[in-house]
Amino acid sequence: MNTLFDKIWDKHVVQVVDDGPTQLYIDRLYCHEVTSPQAFDGMRARGLKCFRPEKIFCMPDHNTPTHDQDKPIADPISKAQVDALERNAKEFGVTHYAMNSRDNGIIHVVGPEKGLSLPGMTIVCGDSHTSTHGAMGAVAFGIGTSEVEMVMASQCILQQKPKSMRISINGQLQKGVTAKDVALYLMAQLTTSGATGYFVEYAGEVVRNLSMEGRLTLCNLSIEMGARGGFIAPDETTFNYIKGREYAPKGEEWDKAVAYWQTLKSGDDAVFDKELTFDAADIEPRITYGTNPGMGIGITESVPENGQMAKSPEQGFQKALEYMGFKPGQMLLGTKVDYVFLGACTNGRIEDFRAFASIVKGRQKAQDVVAWLVPGSWTVDRQIREEGLDKVLAEAGFMIRQPGCSACLAMNDDKVPAGKLAVSTSNRNFEGRQGPGSRTILASPLTAAAAAVTGVITDPRKLL
Amino acid sequence: MKQKFDIITSTCVPLPLENVDTDQIIPARFLKATTREEQFFGDNLFRDWRYNADGTVNRDFVLNNPNYSGCILVAGKNFGSGSSREHAAWAIAGYGFRVVISSFFADIHKNNELNNFVLPVQVSEDFLSELFLAIRNNPKTEVEVDLPRQTVTNKATGRSEHFDINGYKKHCLMNGLDDIDFLVQNEDKTIEWEYGNKVC
Numbered sequence: 001m002n003t004l005f006d007k008i009w010d011k012h013v014v015q016v017v018d019d020g021p022t023q024l025y026i027d028r029l030y031c032h033e034v035t036s037p038q039a040f041d042g043m044r045a046r047g048l049k050c051f052r053p054e055k056i057f058c059m060p061d062h063n064t065p066t067h068d069q070d071k072p073i074a075d076p077i078s079k080a081q082v083d084a085l086e087r088n089a090k091e092f093g094v095t096h097y098a099m100n101s102r103d104n105g106i107i108h109v110v111g112p113e114k115g116l117s118l119p120g121m122t123i124v125c126g127d128s129h130t131s132t133h134g135a136m137g138a139v140a141f142g143i144g145t146s147e148v149e150m151v152m153a154s155q156c157i158l159q160q161k162p163k164s165m166r167i168s169i170n171g172q173l174q175k176g177v178t179a180k181d182v183a184l185y186l187m188a189q190l191t192t193s194g195a196t197g198y199f200v201e202y203a204g205e206v207v208r209n210l211s212m213e214g215r216l217t218l219c220n221l222s223i224e225m226g227a228r229g230g231f232i233a234p235d236e237t238t239f240n241y242i243k244g245r246e247y248a249p250k251g252e253e254w255d256k257a258v259a260y261w262q263t264l265k266s267g268d269d270a271v272f273d274k275e276l277t278f279d280a281a282d283i284e285p286r287i288t289y290g291t292n293p294g295m296g297i298g299i300t301e302s303v304p305e306n307g308q309m310a311k312s313p314e315q316g317f318q319k320a321l322e323y324m325g326f327k328p329g330q331m332l333l334g335t336k337v338d339y340v341f342l343g344a345c346t347n348g349r350i351e352d353f354r355a356f357a358s359i360v361k362g363r364q365k366a367q368d369v370v371a372w373l374v375p376g377s378w379t380v381d382r383q384i385r386e387e388g389l390d391k392v393l394a395e396a397g398f399m400i401r402q403p404g405c406s407a408c409l410a411m412n413d414d415k416v417p418a419g420k421l422a423v424s425t426s427n428r429n430f431e432g433r434q435g436p437g438s439r440t441i442l443a444s445p446l447t448a449a450a451a452a453v454t455g456v457i458t459d460p461r462k463l464l
Numbered sequence: 465m466k467q468k469f470d471i472i473t474s475t476c477v478p479l480p481l482e483n484v485d486t487d488q489i490i491p492a493r494f495l496k497a498t499t500r501e502e503q504f505f506g507d508n509l510f511r512d513w514r515y516n517a518d519g520t521v522n523r524d525f526v527l528n529n530p531n532y533s534g535c536i537l538v539a540g541k542n543f544g545s546g547s548s549r550e551h552a553a554w555a556i557a558g559y560g561f562r563v564v565i566s567s568f569f570a571d572i573h574k575n576n577e578l579n580n581f582v583l584p585v586q587v588s589e590d591f592l593s594e595l596f597l598a599i600r601n602n603p604k605t606e607v608e609v610d611l612p613r614q615t616v617t618n619k620a621t622g623r624s625e626h627f628d629i630n631g632y633k634k635h636c637l638m639n640g641l642d643d644i645d646f647l648v649q650n651e652d653k654t655i656e657w658e659y660g661n662k663v664c
Contacts (some may be wrong), residue, residue, distance in 0.1 A: 018631070020632025236515065
């Protein structure tokens with residue numbers, strides 16, 4: 001009761017269906033090429049037009065190659081999907097940021113940086129990492145393709161109201177511990193289903209002190225605890241980030257917007273269905289060892305001895321370790337790494353590139369490590385160059401690729417080969433996620449950088 | 465799709481694993497289709513568990529075990545976690561499953577199943593482990609899923625449990641209706657809301 005989630009949700013209720021879900025108004029629909037074509041097809045089959053086309057923004061990101069974007073996509077199936085999005089956007093009159101245009105990038109990076117995702121909004125996309133936009137103080141969640149079609153057709157969605165949870169993280173993060181580590185820590189505490197059925201409000205000193213980029217990373221990973229969404233009450237950090245962006249309110253509208261946004265917080269009397277509190281002092285740089293994001297440890301810890309310790313069923317635990325080639329009780333520090341991936345909607349923002357560069361500056365990429373550094377958008381790419389980070393990275397032996405989802409889910413050419421071990425700043429370490437047979441360790445940009453220059457799993461605090 | 469639901473009685477395919485994520489149900493490389501080719505997605509359901517890396521059939525995987533068949537998939541806790549890909553629900557439907565029984569479903573996937581006329585039936589841990597045991601003892605064990613009465617019955621033991629589904633969605637499943645029909649019909653309410661909220 002009287003939580004920020006209630007305030008935003010309740011404001012958007014068009015009606016509550018008798019013995020059924022809520023019809024919720026949606027302020028923003030994002031579409032990428034993978035989960036939208038069947039929705040556009042459905043609209044055509046029903047003879048419908050988009051109800052509010054000006055609220056829909058499309059861009060390809062999953063299939064886009066991370067090199068030679070000025071040339072046609074070589075893979076004909078990927079090309080067909082990317083082309084279909086452009087064609088559909090044109091036919092239905094919705095905004096489309098084409099591949100290789102200055103506006104393009106990963107949808108969850110572009111939305112906030114363009115000022116399209118604003119406090120108090122309801123935001124959806126056919127993508128589970130839509131929770132990212134919650135960092136702006138919005139109710140944002142991933143949906144399926146049928147639901148994408150619902151929003152296209154009516155600007156509304158039918159949903160059951162989720163329960164609310166507040167996760168407070170108090171204290172100060174130690175040096176070398178990032179928002180990614182906080183999220184990986186929470187997943188290990190809650191497991192991948194611990195927040196299923198809930199919307200999570202992140203609070204506490206640690207969260208308030210996070211930059212906007214850090215908040216986007218934290219909210220991005222809400223789904224990996226099972227939560228439909230996660231969000232942070234907007235504050236000065238949020239307003240400063242939004243001000244002046246392309247779609248941000250301007251002039252008098254800005255003042256009015258900020259006045260409204262300042263009311264967007266949970267009341268002192270707010271009652272959550274669940275409240276959890278954690279202490280920043282307990283969080284060190286984190287890595288995963290298994291095949292779901294909840295199977296994680298502190299970087300100086302060893303793999304748990306059994307499934308019970310890992311909050312994982314015994315059978316799944318053994319299957320995961322077998323797949324990863326690790327043993328119970330094994331220390332992962334010093335383990336040889338084949339690939340390093342910096343990027344994705346989780347960690348493809350400017351701050352992530354700054355963090356990575358801060359470690360590799362004055363060092364050299366380990367010879368036998370393949371490193372993919374993929375900015376989340378062309379805006380991030382431009383900023384990298386403006387700040388001269390490209391030179392720092394080049395001197396250390398790293399090349400910057402072109403924006404897209406890349407090796408996060410291996411829908412383009414950036415696939416980790418079978419059996420190879422990748423330290424990845426992305427969001428999922430599921431079996432085969434980065435390519436059939438690939439083995440993924442999730443980590444922060446600092447930990448990824450430490451692995452990239454040493455060639456083995458390394459505590460980034462030793463290199464700061 | 466849009467197959468009306470009533471009472472289903474079938475043998476089951478058991479998948480006694482927890483946290484089965486949608487990347488396993490349908491790996492990302494099969495998401496490139498631009499149409500709802502359920503047959504294609506069904507053929508690639510659990511692709512990397514069903515086939516070995518060299519493309520040969522993995523005889524150890526349950527879908528390749530001729531002892532098990534039926535239109536009910538029985539899976540461990542937290543089924544369908546991870547990616548929101550509706551392709552996972554299309555693959556399950558395309559393979560021929562009409563019901564998935566588990567003790568816990570991930571949110572997005574559960575909605576995706578419902579929107580594709582696949583019924584997610586959430587049962588207690590106890591019911592689930594008893595059912596797994598019954599199927600292991602006799603692969604021909606049948607389960608009855610009665611949507612009108614909202615009950616699921618293990619025919620081997622006779623044990624029956626009530627399952628939850630809201631009245632609206634139950635009506636949709638039993639009558640072959642979907643949410644888009646409903647929302648388009650309620651357009652006037654949406655316009656009224658927009659008028660009252662001077663949408664940003």
